[in-house]
Amino acid sequence: MEIRHSAIADIPLIMELYRHARQFMKEHGNPNQWGPANWPPEELIRSDITEGNSYVCVCGGQIAGTFFYCQGKDIEPAYQVIEDGAWLDESPYGVVHRVASSGSVKGVGSFCLEWAFRQSGGHLRIDTHSDNLVMQNLLKKCGFVHCGTIYVEEDSYPRLAYEKLGTSPKE
Numbered sequence: 001m002e003i004r005h006s007a008i009a010d011i012p013l014i015m016e017l018y019r020h021a022r023q024f025m026k027e028h029g030n031p032n033q034w035g036p037a038n039w040p041p042e043e044l045i046r047s048d049i050t051e052g053n054s055y056v057c058v059c060g061g062q063i064a065g066t067f068f069y070c071q072g073k074d075i076e077p078a079y080q081v082i083e084d085g086a087w088l089d090e091s092p093y094g095v096v097h098r099v100a101s102s103g104s105v106k107g108v109g110s111f112c113l114e115w116a117f118r119q120s121g122g123h124l125r126i127d128t129h130s131d132n133l134v135m136q137n138l139l140k141k142c143g144f145v146h147c148g149t150i151y152v153e154e155d156s157y158p159r160l161a162y163e164k165l166g167t168s169p170k171e
Contacts, residue, residue, distance in 0.1 A: 001108070003115045006045075006054035006066065014045055014056070014066045021100035025132065032157055033129035039154060040098055057101070057108050057115075065101035065108035069094060069116045078152045079125060079161065085148025087125070088163050094120025097127075099135070109135075113142050122166045127152070127159035136160065 006014060022034045034040070048054035048068050057065035071094035074080065079087070079095070096116045101108040117124045127150055128135040144162035152159055 001057055001059045001064070001105070001111045003055050003057055003112065005052060006049045006056050008046070008049055010056055010063060010066075011042060011045060011049070013063050014054070015042055017063070017066050017100040017102055018045075018098075020103060024103065025134075028134055030129055030131040030133070032155070033132055037154060055112070055115075057112050059105045059108070063102070064105040065099070065112055067099040067112050067116070068097040069119065071095070071120050076125065078127070078150050078159075082148040082150055082161055085146070085161070087147050087161075088145065088165055089123060091123060093123040093125050093163075095125050099126075109138050110142055113138070117142075117164055117166075124164045125162065127161045129157055130160055 018034070018040060022038070025031065025033055026035055045054060053068050053070045055067055055069055056063045071092065073092040075093070076095045094116055096113060099109055099112060113124070113126075126139065126144065128139070139162045142164065143166070144164045147161045147163050149158045150161045
């Protein structure tokens with residue numbers, strides 16, 4: 001597997017990955033994270049691509065997954081306020097959002113998270129819906145620590161906030 005920046009030409013396939021992810025979440029007890037709003041909208045994905053923050057995971061020449069990644073100091077406004085806990089470290093961090101896979105290749109989620117962790121220099125944050133047990137288990141498996149609760153603009157559902165710290169050389 002390899003990670004590359006998404007291209008505008010990838011949008012139809014990326015949107016299909018998100019359609020698949022919404023259906024998967026609905027079938028696994030998480031219908032509210034992306035479902036009601038048909039999240040994420042194509043305009044957001046197009047913007048992510050233009051800004052260089054959209055990535056795809058390619059396996060055997062086929063796109064098997066997609067995600068948003070960015071890094072810096074206080075780059076995620078929703079992470080400014082955390083309830084029922086605290087972040088582990090206040091230094092610049094990487095953030096991952098909107099992880100989705102085709103379901104046809106095992107290990108895509110882990111591969112994407114580990115890639116992002118390496119890019120971040122060993123400080124990565126992510127959040128997920130409290131009903132998204134699949135993502136919560138993946139995050140625990142990948143060494144993330146639950147730090148508290150945050151809220152996003154898209155809806156009123158609380159999100160579980162996770163962070164991973166460590167030493168990871170950049171690629």
